[in-house]
Amino acid sequence: MKCRKCTEKAVINMRQHKLALCKTHYPQWIIDQTQRFVEKYLMFTPQERVLVAVSGGKDSLSLWDILWQLGYQVDGLYIGLGIDGGIGYSDESQRLSEQFAHDRDLRLNIVDVEGEYGRTVPELAQKTHRGKGKPCSVCGLSKRHIMNQAAVQGGYDVLVTGHNLDDEAAVLFGNALNWITGYMLRQGPVLDARAGMVRKAKPLCRFYEREMAAYALVRGIDYIYDECPHAVGSKTIYYKELLNRLEADRPGAKQSFYLSFLQAKENGLFRTPDPEQVSSQEIGVDGKLLHPCPTCGQPTTTGGECAFCRMVADIR
């Protein structure tokens, strides 16, 4: 198959776009599309300082690469979770992230969970009530807390993550299967800032996972191939497989599912609780009012400390 834009051999055929591109035009297309999405969803401007959370995987490193090429002021954040899983998962992720930053002379902030809180994430999961049998819950909570803290303390305007369309569709699918409306209301390419929390954006949310893998490959980005060893058998992976079967039968199904959801939200399908009294920005996913955690200052709907600070207090 030939590239749509020249006579070179295509490296990818995107059935949902009816578009095949070569190794020169494909990465350029990804970069141009990302710029389009950044503008369309009002994610950030060239004047703003951007912090990209990198895991060492294909999505986050590709995102950093794209934003860097587009000329944005973008630093990286690597969070050392202390996950080994017999493959030195965190060590290798960190090495690849550092190498990436070094090669491009970019600034990478590093937060080491064990150094900061005395325990690795797997240890936190073992020691705390929340973690019992579900390290992914502790990990997600910790990452969200630390990412926001690093962005606030570093004076960044926006925190960006490498979530791709497969990630977003899987989350939406899981929430729609049980109509967890608090989460559905908040899901989107941008989550506006609120007291104690910076703006969050997902510039890759309209690219398929395979498109990001192809981008990383074509651009020669060295990333960690392994999934996190704890993710095996997770719900998200299960939903991704299910959506992949749907996509195989009906090309474009995943994209249509996510984009028509965004459109329905824009058309006012979902309403926030008591729309006259409070804006959705002041309400958490459980529909309760947000207030700042007395310990860390990040917003929470619990009566006292936020879930992260309670977890950390739990092990002291």
Next chain:
Amino acid sequence: MKCRKCTEKAVINMRQHKLALCKTHYPQWIIDQTQRFVEKYLMFTPQERVLVAVSGGKDSLSLWDILWQLGYQVDGLYIGLGIDGGIGYSDESQRLSEQFAHDRDLRLNIVDVEGEYGRTVPELAQKTHRGKGKPCSVCGLSKRHIMNQAAVQGGYDVLVTGHNLDDEAAVLFGNALNWITGYMLRQGPVLDARAGMVRKAKPLCRFYEREMAAYALVRGIDYIYDECPHAVGSKTIYYKELLNRLEADRPGAKQSFYLSFLQAKENGLFRTPDPEQVSSQEIGVDGKLLHPCPTCGQPTTTGGECAFCRMVADIR
């Protein structure tokens, strides 16, 4: 496995309810649950006249059987679609429906599409623009029109159909995959009456398909086993298979998907367009205002005649 209520051998084990029942207690449970749903969703009262649309299949005949045993004033409606498919599908369906009514001394109204409109449904599909390559669209349109017409002309208070949980979950799934919000807003156990249209209700909407098959079997109801020959490869069947895989992995997933949707709607997740100006009852699935068709009087959002009357005019 033993029956929960006695020492007899169970004929069915409903994993999502953690409930196994014998051939005596199972049909009784179905009947009791149906009564509960009829009351919970305000479907109809013993004083009202009910018309049940029967196809000769397990769901609609079981529904008629249940409502009859519960003592409701319920007549049947059989629509002769003129579908053969090499297996005499319509003839056999009609014979089984007539036999069922005769055995219980119940009244069955019959509308024959060919006798009434000069063509069978497959012929209509061939002759009309709407039907090109999709007889199911013509069939659905015709059935909806004729069912409502028969209910209005017969002075019935409510039209009931045998849609089960698998049917409802598959429709919801298809609509959620593309966020077709107009249909999602209207989907539920009851659709209230509006000008020119009787109330519609689905008393079986919380029973799994296999539960209705078991009911028909235990009650000795003779029904047509074949699916409609035109339904092969339909989207609904595809979605049902997908949901069945999900259900196999996570028992109760289908039920949770449908019931949490109803709950989210009740909690006000969805809003109707311009809630202050018009009630949802006056708006069609496309969000446009309804008005009566000048030919048949049924509500439509098109400028002139409704889709059914236009289709019928098309072949004259």
